[in-house]
Amino acid sequence: MASARTVGIGRKNKKKKKKFRTRKICLPDYTTLFQAATMDGRTVFTLAEVASHDNRNDCWLIIEDKVYDVTKFLEDHPGGDEVLLSSTGKDATNDFLDIGHSSAASAMMEEFYVGDIDSSVIPAKGEYIPPKQPLYNQDKTLEFIIKVLQFLAPLVILGLAFGIHIYTKTT
Template sequence: MSNNKVFTLAEIAQHNKSNDCWLLIRGKVYNVTKFLNDHPGGDDVLLSSTGKDATDDFDDVGHSSSAEAMLEEFYVGDIDTSTISSNVNNNASPNQPHYNQDKTPQFIINLLQFLIPLFILGLAFAVRFYTKSA
């Protein structure tokens, strides 16, 4: 008989904050709280994978073998598979923050919202200056 601790999905989903973050990957539960600040993709990537089976999220990135091995130091137990619905991979926890993988478009929008009015103001001054001097 295994001595591994077994958790329900509801128990795992409660660990969804930056000071307490657990992930479910391939049926195993990992407490990655201490790794949040060191994660190359940022802590929001990990936090967005809480409360669900994060296997697809983990595999889609194409982690290295050293990243795979690193998981073992964060292992805390296994999932009670009877608590996982068949569509859990697609359902995020309601408390789970949305992760926007590509922040560039929002940055560009914010930049344009600042620069366009500034450009229009500069254009207005240029037109006014040009019409007064002509």
């Protein structure tokens, strides 16, 4: 009996499935394919997608490979809204760390977390290489000679004048 019922239900389901297949067309969401992908329950954004949220009404930041929607925080941010707006469209990690934000600030960030960034799409930070030649001319010899001459010239003129005066007086 049980097996007969099972067979019956199976047939019904088979019919329903056929109906569904013929009527509904399932297409992938191409927008999400190009903009964001879901991996292990996390949303992974591309830099282009995050960079498009760059204004007062919609402001996203990338800090340590995580994406934060700080739109609602703009007015309350103790450092002001301008700094947050100027940190959009790039990896703002250094900006954030350079300020020396408190642990309270870091704890607040969780509230604004919206996903992760595909770190492979962020341009690598160039390593700073100091110039081999100093940027200014360190050879100060000429400068020194000019300064000495500037000091000596009035003394020489004074000496000459004094000498002429003595000479004319004696003759």
